[in-house]
Amino acid sequence: MRLFDFxxxxxxxxxxxxxxxxxxxIPLVQINxxxxxxxxxSFVAINPLSMVPVLELDDGTCIAESVAICRYIEELHPEPPLMGTDAKDKAIVEMWNRRVEFMGYAPAxxxxxxxxxxxxxxxxxxxxGGVPQIPALVERGKQSLGRFFALLHRQLADNSFVAGEAFTIADITAFVTIEFAKRADVEVPERGTENVVRWHAEIASRPSAAA
Ligand SMILES: N[C@@H](CCC(=O)N[C@@H](CS)C(=O)NCC(=O)O)C(=O)O
Structure with a gap:
């Protein structure tokens, strides 16, 4: 198995x-x-959509899409569970991971x-072939991110982690989203999002944050 990474x-x-x-x-192969x-x-043969990550299995199967790769790893290595434990819990983790992807990662x-x-x-x-930038999307994306930070703040008022009391893939997606947004100088505001600030510091202190 190897992971095409950047x-x-x-x-x-x-x-x-x-x-x-x-x-x-898992051995990593860098695609710059x-x-x-x-x-x-050679990479288009691995993923015709020209995106990383891709997990290549020993039988040559190529799995793209971050969540699909995580699902495969979760099935092979169930402990610790990062995608929920029972039917209800799994659905709640998926609900939050999708919310973070659509309402946070996409605008970032x-x-x-x-x-x-x-x-x-x-x-x-x-x-x-290239796609031109649309400057108006920057402002719209920033407004969406403001709503996303507010949503996270509300959720983290009564929950230790994004999807409840356990660390899950939803925390990973939210953490990476916040780090990604910083590249465009979008930061979680200091006031009004204290729960996000508390949670972010906790996630940043986990060894996996350095991965
Ligand atoms: N939906 C895909 C998105 C993958 C994606 O957008 N990958 C980016 C890197 S973060 C990429 O490969 N971009 C190629 C490019 O910029 O042309 C996933 O969840 O893995």
Missing amino acids: ALAPNPRRVRMFLAEKSVE TRERAQFDE SEVVRNALPMFEDRGLSGMP
Whole structure:
């Protein structure tokens, strides 16, 4: 098994954190998306969508999509559970992970990819022909992120972690989202989001945060 990764990209980081929490080690292969390695013929054969991460199994099967890779690892290595324990718990973890992806990660990506000069003509992932940036999406993304931080603050008022009392994949997704948004100088506001600040410091102190 090997994981096609890029050390500087947020989605592969989600998978690396997940693996670190499980103490699972998988050989990493770097695909430098800043140098367009995702569009090399050899990688397109692995993922026609030209995105990392991808988990290649020993039988040659290639699994893309961060959550799909985590699901596979969770099935192979159930302890500690990071995607819920029973039917209700699993559904709640998935609910929160999807909320974080759609309401946090997507706007963070909208801001970063439409604001940073390094993404000029790379407004969307995996597009070999290039996609122009749309500056208006930066402001809209920032407003969405403000709503996301408020949502997290409310959720973390009564819960230790994003999906309840256990650390899960939803914490990983939310943590990586917040770190990703910082690239466009979007920070969790100091006032009115104290629960997020408390939770973020806890997640940042876990060894997996360095993955
Ligand atoms: N939905 C995919 C998204 C993967 C993705 O967007 N990967 C980015 C790196 S974080 C990428 O490979 N971008 C290629 C590019 O910028 O062209 C997942 O969850 O893994």
